Amino acid sequence: MSNIPAPGDRVEIVLVYQSLLGIYGDRGNATVLMKRLAWRGYDPVLTVVEPGDPLPDTGRVYLLGGGEDAAQISAVRALAIDGGLHRAVDRGAAVFAVCAGYQIVGKSFTVGERDEVIEGLGLLDVTTTRGPVRAVGEMLTRWKGASGEQQWISGFENHGGYTRLGPDAVPFAEVEVGIGNCDDGTEGAVAGTVIGTYPHGPVLARNPALADHVLELGLGRTLEPLVRPEVDELRRQRLAAVRRLAR
Amino acid sequence: MPSPPQSPHAGLAIDSPRSRLAPRARARLAAATVAGRLAATASRIAGRGSGASIKGRVMMTLDPAALGKLLANKRIAMVSGTNGKTTTTHFLAAAVRASLGPEAKRMVHNADGANLHHGIASALSENPGADIAILETDERVVADVIRLGRPELLVLLNFSRDQLDRHHEIKALGRSWRNALADAGADGPIVVANADEPLIVWAAQTAREVVWVNTATTWTQDSSLCPNCGSSLVHEQPRETAGHGGRWYCTGCELAQPAGDYEVRDGQIIDTERRVWDPQLNVPGGFNVSNAACALAAAVLMGVDADTAFAGMRTVSAPAGRFATARFGATTARLLLAKNPAGWAEALPLAQTSTVVLAIDSAAADGRDVSWLWDVEYEQLAGRTVIATGPRAQDLAVRLSHADVDYRCVPDLAAALSGHSEPVDVIATYTPFQRLRKMGGV
Ligand SMILES: [Zn+2]
Numbered sequence: 001m002s003n004i005p006a007p008g009d010r011v012e013i014v015l016v017y018q019s020l021l022g023i024y025g026d027r028g029n030a031t032v033l034m035k036r037l038a039w040r041g042y043d044p045v046l047t048v049v050e051p052g053d054p055l056p057d058t059g060r061v062y063l064l065g066g067g068e069d070a071a072q073i074s075a076v077r078a079l080a081i082d083g084g085l086h087r088a089v090d091r092g093a094a095v096f097a098v099c100a101g102y103q104i105v106g107k108s109f110t111v112g113e114r115d116e117v118i119e120g121l122g123l124l125d126v127t128t129t130r131g132p133v134r135a136v137g138e139m140l141t142r143w144k145g146a147s148g149e150q151q152w153i154s155g156f157e158n159h160g161g162y163t164r165l166g167p168d169a170v171p172f173a174e175v176e177v178g179i180g181n182c183d184d185g186t187e188g189a190v191a192g193t194v195i196g197t198y199p200h201g202p203v204l205a206r207n208p209a210l211a212d213h214v215l216e217l218g219l220g221r222t223l224e225p226l227v228r229p230e231v232d233e234l235r236r237q238r239l240a241a242v243r244r245l246a247r
Numbered sequence: 248m249p250s251p252p253q254s255p256h257a258g259l260a261i262d263s264p265r266s267r268l269a270p271r272a273r274a275r276l277a278a279a280t281v282a283g284r285l286a287a288t289a290s291r292i293a294g295r296g297s298g299a300s301i302k303g304r305v306m307m308t309l310d311p312a313a314l315g316k317l318l319a320n321k322r323i324a325m326v327s328g329t330n331g332k333t334t335t336t337h338f339l340a341a342a343v344r345a346s347l348g349p350e351a352k353r354m355v356h357n358a359d360g361a362n363l364h365h366g367i368a369s370a371l372s373e374n375p376g377a378d379i380a381i382l383e384t385d386e387r388v389v390a391d392v393i394r395l396g397r398p399e400l401l402v403l404l405n406f407s408r409d410q411l412d413r414h415h416e417i418k419a420l421g422r423s424w425r426n427a428l429a430d431a432g433a434d435g436p437i438v439v440a441n442a443d444e445p446l447i448v449w450a451a452q453t454a455r456e457v458v459w460v461n462t463a464t465t466w467t468q469d470s471s472l473c474p475n476c477g478s479s480l481v482h483e484q485p486r487e488t489a490g491h492g493g494r495w496y497c498t499g500c501e502l503a504q505p506a507g508d509y510e511v512r513d514g515q516i517i518d519t520e521r522r523v524w525d526p527q528l529n530v531p532g533g534f535n536v537s538n539a540a541c542a543l544a545a546a547v548l549m550g551v552d553a554d555t556a557f558a559g560m561r562t563v564s565a566p567a568g569r570f571a572t573a574r575f576g577a578t579t580a581r582l583l584l585a586k587n588p589a590g591w592a593e594a595l596p597l598a599q600t601s602t603v604v605l606a607i608d609s610a611a612a613d614g615r616d617v618s619w620l621w622d623v624e625y626e627q628l629a630g631r632t633v634i635a636t637g638p639r640a641q642d643l644a645v646r647l648s649h650a651d652v653d654y655r656c657v658p659d660l661a662a663a664l665s666g667h668s669e670p671v672d673v674i675a676t677y678t679p680f681q682r683l684r685k686m687g688g689v
Binding site: 019020022023024025026027028031032035051052068069070071073074137138156158200201202205228230231233234237 | 411416468471477479615616619620621622641644646648649650656
């Protein structure tokens with residue numbers, strides 16, 4: 001991506017179809033990215049796009065969240081017509097897609113009792129079908145952070161679809177507690193600047209290293225560390241809680 | 248000035264006041280009731296709450312048909328929806344009570360908000376002679392009570408996301424109501440329905456008769472798609488000067504906001520005869536005017552005249568502890584309940600004190616997933632001091648730090664409430680709300 005922003009520069013975060021894909025507080029991921037930019041002196045701008053409005057071609061990070069079946073179908077149809085998400089990835093912008101959003105950026109997913117197959121956007125080589133039991137609960141995964149250092153990721157998963165990775169997708173993380181993709185020990189998927197993952201929470205509030213990684217992908221540069229004791233304390237509590245629950 | 252009611256309870260006369268159960272069926276129910284009462288007493292002594300739900304559970308274990316028997320031969324009005332059930336049921340019960348006058352014992356009401364099968368059975372068994380039941384009913388139980396009790400009235404308030412770790416699709420609940428009303432056919436209840444809520448309108452379509460209430464609802468975030476055809480819904484903005492909600496319609500089918508038989512406008516209630524009532528309620532908030540409009544519609548259908556209904560509704564001040572003022576040592580605190588983003592959108596503007604206490608938990612009754620914290624506009628509290636409390640106080644603390652709100656994190660409820668020289672407003676999710684009621688004796 002051209003021109004790498006510096007502190008003081010405008011950085012656009014795009015929240016995709018909040019009314020359809022925002023059921024689990026997913027707007028919070030945008031709030032977290034905006035704040036982490038502002039705390040570092042950048043000039044963040046949030047663009048909330050609804051179906052019918054074109055996706056801007058100026059965003060650095062595009063966020064998708066969770067939604068019910070009907071909303072998921074509407075969203076994927078509108079995004080396929082719009083084409084903006086593909087253009088964004090071609091430009092090198094980051095796409096961070098959670099839950100139904102993760103399924104949408106895959107190759108296909110199924111909905112309803114009759115398992116109707118819906119074509120996805122194909123940004124990740126994953127397919128999703130209805131799983132044997134709904135995955136609901138606190139989860140914990142291991143993620144190899146940008147630096148290669150292992151990080152714990154904590155969140156809450158709530159999905160009926162089980163996702164299988166194709167040869168072109170790399171798992172985002174390994175499951176310690178929870179179901180993840182399809183109870184096969186993997187969670188989420190990555191390809192280039194596109195990340196799909198199940199936990200909300202919202203996940204970026206609980207996992208600041210991941211939040212900064214998403215920003216660094218979109219900005220094309222590294223960021224100075226931030227000290228936020230309240231986030232560290234939440235993280236400590238949630239990691240302790242999920243381990244306690246798993247026992 | 249409202250005129251005094253003419254004939255206080257003429258409208259509430261019914262033909263067959265007492266239930267006629269076969270002797271053996273009655274004996275089994277009586278035995279189950281006694282056993283349930285003992286269990287409830289034991290639970291109360293052990294400090295586990297009112298015991299209403301435990302009593303009902305014991306009764307229904309010993310007599311699985313207990314709920315159906317208890318509902319038999321009663322005039323039943325039930326109230327359901329995501330938010331406002333308890334207050335609306337209290338409004339309706341107060342209106343009916345006012346109309347019954349000295350015969351108020353003819354009515355039974357699950358006033359403590361225990362609204363699942365067990366809680367309803369328990370409340371009904373407290374007053375087996377009653378021939379009128381006003382029942383707050385959990386969304387998941389509505390279809391069963393329609394089938395078992397043949398209610399004459401069903402009030403449907405609203406529908407929004409709540410406890411998604413348990414109810415994965417809010418539309419599935421709406422579909423269960425719709426099917427139950429269709430199955431009941433001509434024997435089904437008359438529905439009093441909030442015309443502002445697309446999912447409510449869709450669910451009520453199969454009822455034999457609907458009385459629509461335009462409630463001036465402002466929360467539209469859970470109704471972006473048509474429940475009938477899946478197309479986008481358009482919500483037209485309310486006129487800026489008027490205090491009433493917008494109108495909505497579907498872009499793909501005929502579903503649209505019905506014309507209201509009753510209407511809420513600028514904090515007043517307009518009835519079917521276009522009379523304008525100033526509700527003068529003793530509970531705060533525009534949403535409670537909407538709740539009162541729905542209760543009024545139901546009360547009138549039951550035969551209560553509007554003057555009497557309002558006189559009754561004005562006696563409601565702290566339904567099951569909501570909006571109650573309690574003392575915690577030297578601290579005076581008003582207790583507000585908010586269970587989901589729609590509820591918080593209603594409650595936050597009511598909190599007017601300079602220090603506000605927010606209590607968050609994620610027990611089963613609160614919803615185990617607190618991601619909803621990020622759907623609530625805590626930004627509006629900027630400039631005030633917020634005390635974050637409850638087992639999930641730290642999740643709230645992080646949310647508040649991202650909303651530029653000054654806060655202190657005090658996880659222990661008693662510590663969070665102690666030592667305030669000025670009154671404080673407290674907003675709590677379900678579990679801490681119940682604990683605060685107990686601590687404050689309200
Ligand atoms: Zn439609």
